[in-house]
Amino acid sequence: MAVTANGMPTKEFFINMLTRDIALNDAILDLLDNCLDGVVRQKGVDGKKEDKNYYKGYSASITISKDSFCIQDNCGGIPRDVAEKNAFRMGRTSTTGDGLPTVGIYGIGMKRAIFKLGKVARVRTKNAGKAYCVKIEKEWAEDADHWEFPIDELDEKDIPFEGTSVEVTELNSIIQNQWNTEEKLKYFVETLTTAIKTSYSLIIQKGFEIRINDKIIQANPVELLVSTGEKGIKPYIFEKTYGSVSVSLIVGFYAPTPSEEELDDGTEGRRRSEDAGWTIVCNDRVVLYNDKTHLTGWGEAGVPSYHTQFIGIKGIVTFESTNPEELPMTTTKRGVDLSSSIYADVKNKMRDGLKTFTQYTNVWKGRISEERTHSKEAQSIPYTKILEADDAFRESYGIKAKKYAGAIVFKPELPKPKQDKPYVIIRYSKPREDVITLHEFFYKDNSLPLNPSEIGAKCFDILLEQSKEQKG
Amino acid sequence: MSEKQPFYHLRPNKYIDRNLFTQCLFYLKRILPIEDYYYIGFGSFLFDDFKMMHTQLDISNMISIENDPNVCRRAKFNKPYSCIQIENCDSSDYISSMDMGDKNCIFWMDYTSPSDLGRQISDFCSLLDSSNPKDIIRITLNANPAALNGKIQSEDEDDSDAIAMLTAEEVHKKRLTTLKARIGDYLPEDVEPDQMTRGAYPIVLLRTLEKAAMSVLFENPPYQNRFILPLFSSVYEDGQQMLTLTGIVLDDRDEAKSVKECLSKFSPITFSWDKPVQIEIPPLTQKEIIYINNLLPCENAKQQIKDNLSFSIAKDSAIDSYISFYKYYPNFHHVSL
Numbered sequence: 001m002a003v004t005a006n007g008m009p010t011k012e013f014f015i016n017m018l019t020r021d022i023a024l025n026d027a028i029l030d031l032l033d034n035c036l037d038g039v040v041r042q043k044g045v046d047g048k049k050e051d052k053n054y055y056k057g058y059s060a061s062i063t064i065s066k067d068s069f070c071i072q073d074n075c076g077g078i079p080r081d082v083a084e085k086n087a088f089r090m091g092r093t094s095t096t097g098d099g100l101p102t103v104g105i106y107g108i109g110m111k112r113a114i115f116k117l118g119k120v121a122r123v124r125t126k127n128a129g130k131a132y133c134v135k136i137e138k139e140w141a142e143d144a145d146h147w148e149f150p151i152d153e154l155d156e157k158d159i160p161f162e163g164t165s166v167e168v169t170e171l172n173s174i175i176q177n178q179w180n181t182e183e184k185l186k187y188f189v190e191t192l193t194t195a196i197k198t199s200y201s202l203i204i205q206k207g208f209e210i211r212i213n214d215k216i217i218q219a220n221p222v223e224l225l226v227s228t229g230e231k232g233i234k235p236y237i238f239e240k241t242y243g244s245v246s247v248s249l250i251v252g253f254y255a256p257t258p259s260e261e262e263l264d265d266g267t268e269g270r271r272r273s274e275d276a277g278w279t280i281v282c283n284d285r286v287v288l289y290n291d292k293t294h295l296t297g298w299g300e301a302g303v304p305s306y307h308t309q310f311i312g313i314k315g316i317v318t319f320e321s322t323n324p325e326e327l328p329m330t331t332t333k334r335g336v337d338l339s340s341s342i343y344a345d346v347k348n349k350m351r352d353g354l355k356t357f358t359q360y361t362n363v364w365k366g367r368i369s370e371e372r373t374h375s376k377e378a379q380s381i382p383y384t385k386i387l388e389a390d391d392a393f394r395e396s397y398g399i400k401a402k403k404y405a406g407a408i409v410f411k412p413e414l415p416k417p418k419q420d421k422p423y424v425i426i427r428y429s430k431p432r433e434d435v436i437t438l439h440e441f442f443y444k445d446n447s448l449p450l451n452p453s454e455i456g457a458k459c460f461d462i463l464l465e466q467s468k469e470q471k472g
Numbered sequence: 473m474s475e476k477q478p479f480y481h482l483r484p485n486k487y488i489d490r491n492l493f494t495q496c497l498f499y500l501k502r503i504l505p506i507e508d509y510y511y512i513g514f515g516s517f518l519f520d521d522f523k524m525m526h527t528q529l530d531i532s533n534m535i536s537i538e539n540d541p542n543v544c545r546r547a548k549f550n551k552p553y554s555c556i557q558i559e560n561c562d563s564s565d566y567i568s569s570m571d572m573g574d575k576n577c578i579f580w581m582d583y584t585s586p587s588d589l590g591r592q593i594s595d596f597c598s599l600l601d602s603s604n605p606k607d608i609i610r611i612t613l614n615a616n617p618a619a620l621n622g623k624i625q626s627e628d629e630d631d632s633d634a635i636a637m638l639t640a641e642e643v644h645k646k647r648l649t650t651l652k653a654r655i656g657d658y659l660p661e662d663v664e665p666d667q668m669t670r671g672a673y674p675i676v677l678l679r680t681l682e683k684a685a686m687s688v689l690f691e692n693p694p695y696q697n698r699f700i701l702p703l704f705s706s707v708y709e710d711g712q713q714m715l716t717l718t719g720i721v722l723d724d725r726d727e728a729k730s731v732k733e734c735l736s737k738f739s740p741i742t743f744s745w746d747k748p749v750q751i752e753i754p755p756l757t758q759k760e761i762i763y764i765n766n767l768l769p770c771e772n773a774k775q776q777i778k779d780n781l782s783f784s785i786a787k788d789s790a791i792d793s794y795i796s797f798y799k800y801y802p803n804f805h806h807v808s809l
Binding site for chain 1: 541587656657660661662682683686687691692699745
């Protein structure tokens with residue numbers, strides 16, 4: 001008999017190693033992804049992209065207590081043969097792709113999440129009227145040879161609707177430590193809520209309902225500034241289909257450009273919500289959120305690095321495909337796959353869009369109050385509405401996209417300052433006390449908020465006036 | 473702490489709140505060496521809290537932080553005891569550079585300005601981050617939701633007139649936007665516009681402080697044991713609605729138990745983040761005070777007061793407040809010097 005080396009995978013690897021690569025919140029998001037993929041399997045792909053209420057009627061409910069975790073959905077359940085053959089294997093085989101726009105690809109999410117959380121689990125599911133329960137026991141991990149999980153038959157009345165519940169008990173000690181007091185549990189729920197809002201807002205807007213400990217999570221819709229006139233603040237838009245992947249890109253201002261004071265606030269470490277940056281969405285799922293690094297084109301190929309001057313710029317790129325392996329996301333679904341050739345091409349457009357707006361903030365630098373006349377007349381509109389909109393709606397906002405090379409592109413012509421004479425910026429600092437004295441001198445009312453740059457400008461104007469008078 | 477309010481020490485509701493604090497420390501003195509603690513606060517030039525700390529609790533290590541150089545000179549002139557050290561610096565700078573070693577302190581961040589809320593909460597976080605177990609932290613914030621109506625962008629014209637034109641929903645929405653801009657991620661996820669009311673806004677602030685505290689002190693034994701036990705919080709108004717939270721930093725759950733036992737008889741104590749006591753004492757005459765105090769303490773005091781007096785002295789909530797805090801009711805008298 002030939003001598004061989006043992007290449008068997010160990011359970012240790014799946015239970016202790018793979019779970020290290022993922023944060024707890026992300027592991028729970030993986031379970032939510034499974035719910036959504038369930039909806040896609042139920043409803044099929046037809047009209048997914050256009051249907052604004054695609055997920056309506058579907059929901060997932062997460063219950064967290066100090067010694068158990070449970071997620072329950074009504075998203076169709078796991079077909080019995082899938083459970084027996086694939087769903088509980090550690091990883092997916094190449095034949096299991098189903099040609100649907102899901103986000104699960106690797107067949108690892110549910111198991112990884114379970115072992116991240118605890119040692120014992122019950123996966124109860126009902127599909128096509130058949131209800132059963134897959135049991136993961138504590139002893140499973142200790143037995144190196146047997147990889148099967150027992151299945152118990154359930155009465156179909158035990159599960160009220162076609163769907164799945166994953167319940168984990170015997171929590172790992174690290175998890176226990178995070179949930180063992182009421183305060184800590186509350187704080188965890190808070191951070192999980194933030195994570196879900198960040199990643200699932202789009203899905204919630206399309207009708208999916210997510211609850212944590214019976215509290216419904218609200219979507220956080222993203223809005224961009226659009227003005228109605230021919231010229232004015234408008235977003236940059238790019239849409240193209242690459243094989244099975246359709247891409248929509250939109251970038252623009254979500255907030256007016258910051259004033260000098262706001263820029264200074266940023267350097268003083270004042271915390272404010274920074275909603276700037278790129279968000280990348282794959283099959284409705286956010287994989288990168290408000291990114292401000294080279295991953296999304298900042299600080300490369302002529303685009304400046306992110307700086308508070310660009311705090312108003314926000315972009316969203318959505319990738320949709322019936323073949324999820326083509327999507328530019330990493331295995332954890334928490335990042336973009338930079339080796340994707342589709343992403344490389346889209347990234348050129350992302351940089352092009354970014355430059356349009358970084359350039360805009362540059363040309364208006366030092367003339368913020370003049371610039372504000374433009375950004376203030378623009379309205380905030382949910383970006384989804386702009387992307388979904390028909391030509392007539394777009395044209396009512398002066399968005400006339402051009403079609404070329406298989407793509408739809410709209411590059412806005414943003415307002416420019418009147419090129420009467422070039423401007424320079426003057427910056428200086430003076431004792432606060434003295435600035436307050438001048439503030440009172442100019443306004444005769446110390447209850448008005450102090451605006452140092454305005455006072456500086458007034459001083460300049462007065463002296464300039466004087467010098468002109470002397471000359472005259 | 474501002475010069476614009478010369479009668480700072482005469483604010484009766486604040487006076488009671490301050491008294492509750494000293495009373496709470498008085499209880500804690502049974503299990504903690506309060507007299508050895510450092511007291512750090514914003515004494516301005518009146519030092520009301522400092523006087524109480526020194527005379528009632530024997531604290532002699534005291535530091536007052538004052539940013540305004542003029543008030544600072546005035547404070548040096550007015551300071552009542554030699555053991556008060558006055559630091560002329562910004563409170564954020566002070567907190568970020570302070571190093572107490574292993575000494576314990578009682579730190580009262582007595583803020584007033586609503587527009588600096590974001591900085592105040594991040595100061596609270598920095599303070600917690602450098603705190604020692606058994607430190608006592610107290611923070612006062614402006615809890616007047618109307619302070620969120622104002623201008624968001626400095627270029628905007630004053631919108632106080634425009635506010636009058638808006639519906640309640642629109643005002644609430646605007647307030648929440650301002651709050652979000654001021655405190656960013658510290659804001660709890662589930663806050664809705666309809667919580668931007670007088671009654672609910674203090675609770676939102678308390679939950680914000682809880683979230684901020686948890687983000688710094690996430691107890692994770694064995695290497696990270698610190699947590700904050702909230703002791704009590706109060707909402708009161710002498711012109712502007714204010715909120716105060718008092719808590720103690722601990723590193724041992726058993727210690728939390730003994731703190732709870734020690735304070736079990738102290739009625740304002742809730743040990744919870746979001747159940748503040750309301751302090752809204754009614755203005756009463758000497759004669760009324762003596763009469764009502766004769767009835768107290770007593771189970772159905774409010775009914776008795778209403779039955780025995782042929783006139784109404786205050787609304788129900790104010791009578792309740794008086795019954796809860798009559799022991800701390802201030803008596804201000806005119807004195808000619």
